[in-house]
Amino acid sequence: MDLELAPDDRAFRDELRKWLARNVKKRATSKPRTLEPGAEGTVEGQRAWQRKLHDAGYVGIGWPREFGGRGASLMQQVILGEELSRHGAPGIIGILSVQMVGPTLIQWGTEAQKKRYLPKILTAEEIWCQGYSEPGAGSDLAALQTRAVLDGDHYVVNGQKIWTSNAHFADWMFCLVRTDPEAPKHRGISYILIDMKTPGITVRPLVQMTKDAQFNEVFLDNVRVPASNIVGEPNHGWWVANTTLQHERNMLGSPTHSANLFDGLLRIARARRKNGRRATEDPVTRQQLAALKTEVEAMRLNFYRNLTEAMRGKEPGVEASITKLNITSLNHRLAEAVLELLGPYGSLYRGSKHLVDDGFWPYELMFSLGMIIGGGTSQIQKNIIAQRGLGLPRAN
Template sequence: MDLQFSAEDEAFRQELRDWIAANLPQFRGGSGSEDDKLGVLHEGAGDWQRRLKWHRKLHEGGWVGLSWPKEYGGRDATITQQLIYGEETARVNAPMLVNVLGIMLVGPTLIRLGTEEQKKRYIPKILSAEEIWCQGYSEPNAGSDVASLQTRAIEDGDSFVVNGQKIWTSDAHHADWCILLVRTDLDAPKHKGISYILLDMHSPGVTVRPLVQITGEASFNEVFFEDVRVPKKNLIGEKNQGWQVALMTLMFDRAGVVDFFDAIGLVRELVELAKSLPSNGHRACDEPGVRQKLAEFACEAAALKYTGYRQITRRLKGLPPGPEGSMLKLGNSDLNLRLNKFAMEMLGPYSQLEFKAPFAFDKGIWSYRMLSSRALTIAGGTNEVQHNIIGERVLGMPKG
């Protein structure tokens, strides 16, 4: 593994760094405000509009859809340049894009499998965030086993008529369009008879109900479809072959460059908390037990970073994605949970003060993070599922 970046990559880094320095919103940078530190599961008042403004500024600068072909508005960026982009935006705590699913999943799927009409219609507005996308896969009884979905699409003339429900649909309350898995052959085996369609979220019969989390925020939703008409021209791939299309979309998800720098940044913030907290007449960071724990976290975060580099190396060699994706998902979410638990231990009684409460350390950020950290062990495939994948496919253990 070569951990050195090429001269071309370093020039790319400097170009990006200079652009960020000139364009990063004033409310960002360095440590950021309290709202900015909360991460992807937080969406406070005005946060969506701030992210939308930042997305469009990035698009104007040519920094959205880096890996996409130039003919579709991208930059044909290399894998290492995508990695550098993640490093540099994380370094300054830059706002997230608002159309993450559209950029990461929908666009690449359309580029590979969409008709020319579909590409011209949807791709430009994905990049510019003129149209926001969500993903309609999971259902109440088909979460980890998506192929068990029961949302139906019955043909009626030039349309499909959709009835059913999806759940845990991130950004559905903002979305204009949805990539939707529906069952179009009710008698076929569960992995057959599924079709992949594009659904206008503003269609009559679509109801979005935000799901309020323990933090009080609502970043994902349940979505109901009642006799929603979808033109047949919105079908991606062949009818009843949607499972193969869905797997390709998931391939783009799993092959995306993993952001392994959040853990390192969180450890850094935890160290600053330990430096500021009084404990037994001195600072918490002066206690040997605390220092040992912080060192353990730092080592784990570094290990996750280089595990991510292993994944990048596989892709640079043209190899298919390996087990690193599951390892990173499992390791990052587990470390995040334990980091926040330890912050609660250090805070003691102060850990009971909620976000932005008077007298709370760091305005209660750590309490908020603790409440939201459990969600990351579920999102993107539960940690239990990741354990099974690693056990069965990597270690060759028998199925339980």
């Protein structure tokens, strides 16, 4: 592993830094921003920000040039993520579109699908949501029951999705439906693209513990979807779906956010007093800071190790599960450590004039719990690591 940047990568980073310095508003404090797309500003404001980034050539940079990307190396994609985060730039609203459905369409879509959908994903003209989970199918995703029945050149879709992030403003949904109820459960599923304006779709927001409603129930009642909207072959959706899931796990595994959270923790520890002295002089706090910093560094190095493997052409395997499992838990514990330092102030939430960092930390504590569940729970990641990584037998 060589931690020095190659000349091309350094030039890319320097150009990017200049652009960010000109285009990202300076913020009063160094408090971290959340990764959640719906969390900041209006939807229109966020679409405009993505468009601006796109115009400058910084959205979907890993996509091939023919589809509007820059064919950028993995290293440059990492640099982009790190620099955006370092400059406190907002996340992009179309993150699920750019990082999940876009690459899936590039791999599995027809030429017509690529031409129709990819350009509007980059510009945020069309935002996508992910219709996988159902009330009876989360971890056991292949148990999904939403039915799609062929009727002429359309499928008629009936069923219910749940926990669908951003469905309340999404234009499209990439959705898993059962097209062959007789086949073994993994083999009767199709991956279909549904226009959220189609008659028969009802979106009902669910309020989370953060008090935001960023995910939803989606009811599909005789929704007619063109058969040409299937991605890959009918009944082969499970394999297409897994491409998307792999991209999702990679997306949830960046260590930059953890590093930012640690910086915030350290800033607060330096400013607070504990047991009559500065918190950073308190031995218990020092132990805790050292342990957390060690974990952040371990995840950073683990990330570089995975990156090196990926740059050598190795397909990601259990590494994505190891990263997802550890980083989501680490982020939650970093927020917890801050709240412990803040004492009673830590539990103040929206509406109080005594908020620390605008109430970011209790938000992060609650939000990060969701990340431990979303994209495959920690228990499921442990099963994957145990079975596929360590070769342990399945526990039944």
